[in-house]
Every structure is written in C-alpha cells, then in structure tokens.
Amino acid sequence: MEPKIVIPGELVSDKKMRLGPHVFVENGKIYSDTIGIARVEKGLARVVPLQGKYMPKVGDVIIGIVVAEEYSVYAIDINSFYYSFISKEDTRIVLRKGNVVSAKISRINEINEVSLSNVRVLYGGEIIPVEPTRVPRIIGKNASMLTLLQNGTKCSIIVGMNGWIWAKGSDEGIALLKKALDKIEHESHLANLTLKIQKMLFEKKST
Structure with a gap:
C-alpha cells in the first residue's frame, strides 16, 4: 500500500x-x-x-541523517514526509549510513522529491529536535538569538530549518542549550524573550 x-x-x-x-x-x-x-x-x-514534520522549501539549510545508500543517490531523513536524496554525481563526499549532514535544498521536483546540495558531514555532537515552526525564533533577527545561544553555552550550533539542531560542546553546555531551546519553544509568543534567555544563560554560567 x-x-x-x-x-x-x-x-x-x-x-x-x-x-x-x-x-x-x-x-x-x-x-x-x-x-x-x-x-x-x-x-x-x-x-x-503530521504534527511536527517539516515542509521543504528550496534554499533552506537543513540537518539530515543518511538512512540508505542506493545505486546513484544517498537517501536522507530530513524530518519530512518527502523523499530526500543527495546525488552521488553532485558530491565528492563518500557518505555512510548514520552520517549526520548539513545540506541545502536545491530542488523539489513535480513528485515532491527533494534534492540536496552543499553537503557537509557533521562529526560528533548530537541532534536536538524542535518544532520547525519555532526555528525562526531560535535564530532570531539578524541571528541574534543564535549568537546568544552560542556564546552562552560555548557550543557549536547549526540550526536546520527542518527542526533539527546539531550541537557540539561540553555536557554542561549541551544541557544548558536544551533548557534554553525548551524555553524558547514554549515562550516564543512572549515579549522580552531574548532578555529572559540572556538572564538564564548568565545565571547558569555564574553558578
């Protein structure tokens, strides 16, 4: 079926x-x-x-996981119902099942197959899932919130528009980042959120 x-x-x-x-x-x-x-x-x-799944858009940068190697492509899970792939002709990188990658959506064809390009393998770290609709708030205007999160947690962070965030840092930094992301997700509609996150990060770092 x-x-x-x-x-x-x-x-x-x-x-x-x-x-x-x-x-x-x-x-x-x-x-x-x-x-x-x-x-x-x-x-x-x-x-x-359906709730929580990502609707792909050309130009979006996403975080994905290699789930299979097929004849001419690598199949990629991007937290979407759409089939997504990286053509072997379009990348010199040899991928393996389980690799975490960042990539850009270059094309969506007439049967909703998603082609990915600008592939980069992300080593170590972990994927933190969030609601895709909250991603703009997590990035912030001119990347202000993302910069705050990076500085406050000392983590390397790549935010995928598909609701998957790759982060690499100390155990303490990752734990603090998860708390901050949870607060952003649940309070994204409230005023002065950036100041609240800044205060939370500062207080945690001072204790």
Missing part, C-alpha cells in the same frame, strides 16, 4: 496485521487515531503524525 494522508477514524487496512503507533482495531479493521501518513508494510500498520 502506498503511503497516504489519513484523518482520525479513517480506514488504514481491512486486513489482520501487527499494530504500530496511532492505529486501533474495530470490527476487525484497522483505523487511524490521528491526522498523519498511513503506512502498511511488512505486516505492520501504523500512522506517522
């Missing part, structure tokens, strides 16, 4: 199979309990929620 968008209560499969996330059985049939993408494969029915 090809993946399809479903709504709560919509039929996912009328066959008996294993149940994955966000599905339920009623009268022998499997239904979705959320808005998302239904996937039925290898005897498993599941729904991947």
Whole structure:
C-alpha cells in the first residue's frame, strides 16, 4: 500500500496485521487515531503524525541523517514526509549510513522529491529536535538569538530549518542549550524573550 494522508477514524487496512503507533482495531479493521501518513508494510500498520514534520522549501539549510545508500543517490531523513536524496554525481563526499549532514535544498521536483546540495558531514555532537515552526525564533533577527545561544553555552550550533539542531560542546553546555531551546519553544509568543534567555544563560554560567 502506498503511503497516504489519513484523518482520525479513517480506514488504514481491512486486513489482520501487527499494530504500530496511532492505529486501533474495530470490527476487525484497522483505523487511524490521528491526522498523519498511513503506512502498511511488512505486516505492520501504523500512522506517522503530521504534527511536527517539516515542509521543504528550496534554499533552506537543513540537518539530515543518511538512512540508505542506493545505486546513484544517498537517501536522507530530513524530518519530512518527502523523499530526500543527495546525488552521488553532485558530491565528492563518500557518505555512510548514520552520517549526520548539513545540506541545502536545491530542488523539489513535480513528485515532491527533494534534492540536496552543499553537503557537509557533521562529526560528533548530537541532534536536538524542535518544532520547525519555532526555528525562526531560535535564530532570531539578524541571528541574534543564535549568537546568544552560542556564546552562552560555548557550543557549536547549526540550526536546520527542518527542526533539527546539531550541537557540539561540553555536557554542561549541551544541557544548558536544551533548557534554553525548551524555553524558547514554549515562550516564543512572549515579549522580552531574548532578555529572559540572556538572564538564564548568565545565571547558569555564574553558578
């Protein structure tokens, strides 16, 4: 079955199979309990929620994970429902499954396949997920918030527009960064957020 968008209560499969996330059985049939993408494969029915997924835009810089090497491309997970890839012809870098990369979205074709370019492998560090809609606030005007986070945590930070943030630093710095990002996500609508983050970082560094 090809993946399809479903709504709560919509039929996912009328066959008996294993149940994955966000599905339920009623009268022998499997239904979705959320808005998302239904996937039925290898005897498993599941729904991947739409909330929190990234809608690709040409020109965006993203953080991705290499999930497979195919004949002429590397398949990349970019926190999206769209198939994303790096053409081997467009990069001299040899990638391996599990590599974390930063890249730029160079093209989206008529069947919503995403082509990536300007590839850079990111070694070490970790990926911190955030809501893609909060990314502009995390970067800030003229990168003011991002600069504050970098200076306050002493971490190397690359913010992907897809809601994945790559960060590398000390354990203390990473922990502080996660707290700051959580505050930004939950208080992005409030005034004086930059001052609050600045105060939080300063107080943590002083203790």
